[in-house]
Amino acid sequence: MDFLTSILAISIVAGTSLVYATIGEIYTERSGVLNLGVEGMMIMGAVSAFAAAYHTDSAWAGVVAAALVGGLMALTHAFLTITMRAEQVVTGLAITIAGTGLASFLGEKLGPDGGPLVGLIGPRFPKIAIPLLSDIPVIGALFNQDILVYLVYILVIVATFYLYKTRPGLSLRSVGESPQTSDAMGVSVFGTRYLYTVVGGILAGIGGAHLSLSYTPGWTENLTGGRGWIVIALVIFATWDPLRAVVGALLFGGINAIQFRLQASGTTIPASLLNMLPYILTVVVLVLVTWREGLSKRLGAPAALGLPYNREERT
């Protein structure tokens, strides 16, 4: 029982950053914009969250900083791909490359007296046990978490409701499926795409903040370790649905938990081989999901994903 509880607890903490960023990317992609800059936004979110929290001594200031930085980077992506009509794949890659470089640069310079951030201990979000609920066997692990985890529970519910049950959610989905039709109905395609790209960036930034403020508190280079790319795969796994994103994120969190347990138990399997697990799992899951979707002929992807919209031109 204790074993299950600890696996579940670690899965949830490890999966939280993924849920934030995946729901963000689901919103972005639902509007028809593919944002491959998630990895860059998460790592910039992580470094700016830690730096801001360290200097202000407030973890919340870190979350705000990460949200701002993520949103700003997403705004850049939106401007380049929507207004300047740049290639979406390459622009996202460029944002990730620039973000990774900038994060490593800032990590060397944002510490006290222009020194490095590596090795510093900053404020972090403590675990808050919810009375009674946290005493339930196994499931209690859900209710002995930090505040960002509790917020992600709310986010999942709100995001699902918003997407399927509200008018703006309907507009968002229609822009991703058929921008021409949405435009004719008076929905601003550019405005919608800008809005949800920025929302996606904000959530990716907060996801990064959870890594440096709670999951592995502190800053080390390459802290995200490709989580931003796993997020892109999770969106496909989740078939662009926020609830299913949670299942995927827990699966990856669970892999992290198993890695932890094995390492703690003093296994003879070398760490570098254990660390491959999430990446191998990503490929396997992606292949299975794509294969199954191909069989059922049901396309989960928004029809206009990755296609620039241009009023005057027909594509």
Added chain:
Amino acid sequence: MLPFSFKFEKRLEPSRLASILVPVLSLLLAFLFGAALLAVIGANPGQTYQAMLAGAIGTPAQWQDGQFYNMTELLVKAVPIILTGLSVSVAFRMLFWNIGAEGQLVMGGIATAAVALFFPSALPFIPESPWIYIPLMFVAAILAGAAWALIPALLKAYLKVNEIITTLMFNYIAILWYQFLFTTAWKDPEGFGFPGSALIPEYTWIPRISGRLHWGLLLAIAAAFVVWVIMDKTRWGYEIRLIGENARAANYAGVSIIRNIILVMILSGGLAGLAGFVEVTAISHRLQHGLAVGYGFTGIIVAWLAKLNPWGVVIVSILLSALLVGGEQIQITMGLPASVSLVLQGAILLFVLGGDVFTRYRLRMIRKAPTAVVAESPSVQEA
């Protein structure tokens, strides 16, 4: 509200002026952005850029003394970048997003070292001569890089699995596998605990020209020539370009997309594998920390900045490696993070991506008749 608005109009022909101005201005803007960043952290941007330049190409005083160390270092770095740049450019030409050059490079390096480390004892009948071993390692590196690229290619061709994610995940898997080899499985027992494989025999080394500069440079240029011939002079190259421009039309014209995905990824992975080959046989001479230093990602920037043109790849690679070498120098001489050059690289690409619209479109200013005036005096309406 402004009395006018802007609108992009598609040009019939790409603008020549813009295609020259955009890269130049992007470079300038990226360096301005970098200067602002340096100023924020309290470094002097002018001095830093000067030090970067001196680090990249040396100083006139050094040239007079006959010291060209910096320039040869610059070319040493350019070699793997040319190869990964070519690798990415052939795949991107048919809009196959191979982000996996980094992992394919690593696999090429592993295969190179495997031949050099294990063939002499396992297959003693092979003459221990560079004329035999270097071609053997060359082929092994191409095969390993191609094989690593082939898996995502097959998954894409037959199951339509998103290649961006598979090639990227394969990077992580390859790098971790590489780490496992040099820290555990192939670790040199006589290495005093230092993580790294044994040194490969000297007859398997590519000879050097000057400093660390080696004949791999010639190999990289030859590879650019081969890619240029394939892309511009053969039917295969025509098919690849056709798929990149309009996959559906290519399919109707009888071009097999499945076959081309597989063949192009073999070519692309092989080229990246060669980058690993030169790094191992000419530079490190063993498997150790520092093979996967991001050349695969620099290759993406190079390919796009070069507009996927092989000769452009050679030129842009040399420019970007100047940036990298300069960045390493300011870390040594000024104590500034070398990642400045990564930031600059990314910024250049972002500015070029944003500016490219001006080569394909022209910006038109459209005057709006002030609405209030129109309402009061309908006679003002012109057209």
